[in-house]
Amino acid sequence: MTTAPVQAGAKAAGGALAGTLGAVALLTRRKPLHAKGRTHHAFLRVDSPVVGSGVRLLSERAQHQCIVRLSRALSTPDGWWDIGGFALRIERAGAGGGPADLLFASTGVGRVGRHVLRVTRHPMDEPMTTLLPVCAGASSLLLLVRPLAGRAEEVFELSVALDGADWSPVGIIEVGVEMAGASPRFDPLVRRLDGTSPPSWVTALREPAYRLARRLGRRTH
8 A cells, every 4th residue: 555655745746847847848848758750550469478467468368469569758859868768559458448658668677677767879789668557356467578589679588577577578579660749648547457557656756757658748739
């Protein structure tokens, strides 16, 4: 159970983050993070299901149509230091058969490092996790994508960690042709992966920034 101080701290931090991002958007007249990116058709193949995860996507051998957006947090040129972004939309993996969105960012892979953002010169060559856990039944769930050796930006391995354990590979994501001009907006709080829910403190931390992103998205359409 989340304690009141943790909940209050997460809410305050989320509000501060949203305020900062809003100021950046006002000054630059663009999305404050991941303003530039490339969107691709993609394909997820789950071939090593995780028993007992309670998440339909991870529990069944299957193939899934996806959309992937590859980006840099600060939109720096290739070779500059930045944080990578890997946004994944999986068709029919959400509640009621709708799509599910997952957001990954450059991190480490250890028990602590998997929750810490990592700045790197070549983020698409590095591992990226969902950073903050979600609840899956009685377990805590975190996901990881990392490029297969020599296949950066083409083929990524998808792995899962339950309750802080080691990573278990579950499948492969193949990135296909680019969707020219596409710029979908991803929202894992609205389009949740079926069988998961964010802890209340994660919602308190993330919701202000996502609310801002939704508002900015309406202004640009």
